[in-house]
Amino acid sequence: MAKLVRRTLALVAHDLKKDEMVEFARTHRTILARFNLVATGTTGGRVLAACPELSLTPLKSGPLGGDQQIGALIAEGQVHGLFFFVDPLSPLPHDVDVKALTRLALVYDIPMALNASTAHMIVGQLVD
Ligand SMILES: O=C(CO)COP(=O)(O)O
Numbered sequence: 001m002a003k004l005v006r007r008t009l010a011l012v013a014h015d016l017k018k019d020e021m022v023e024f025a026r027t028h029r030t031i032l033a034r035f036n037l038v039a040t041g042t043t044g045g046r047v048l049a050a051c052p053e054l055s056l057t058p059l060k061s062g063p064l065g066g067d068q069q070i071g072a073l074i075a076e077g078q079v080h081g082l083f084f085f086v087d088p089l090s091p092l093p094h095d096v097d098v099k100a101l102t103r104l105a106l107v108y109d110i111p112m113a114l115n116a117s118t119a120h121m122i123v124g125q126l127v128d
Pocket residue numbers: 012013014015039040041042043044060061062063066067094098
């Protein structure tokens with residue numbers, strides 16, 4: 001019998017990592033299609049352009065509060081995995097938001113991949 005409630009994954013990628021996120025989504029589109037997805041604004045737009053069949057809700061862009069929106073969803077128990085492709089080499093105006101988001105994923109002990117190689121390893125292990 002079909003499940004009524006799908007679990008939710010969050011997708012976030014910094015600008016220099018967005019191509020990797022699109023490739024990740026394309027590669028695993030069949031798995032990702034079993035989940036509801038939320039994403040920061042620009043990341044979500046890029047992923048939806050590549051994989052329009054996915055059930056993805058874009059939130060605000062990261063620097064405008066998107067990381068914090070995803071953090072709030074994590075705190076409310078509504079996100080069950082975080083794929084956050086972080087750019088460690090570029091300064092970011094919203095660095096504190098990035099830290100807050102990864103901190104909440106740790107606090108609530110949700111699976112979190114901070115780079116593409118980890119994401120490819122864990123995406124098939126998530127329970128939908
Ligand atoms: O800045 C981000 C995460 O910190 C990503 O935001 P965008 O997906 O809107 O570019």
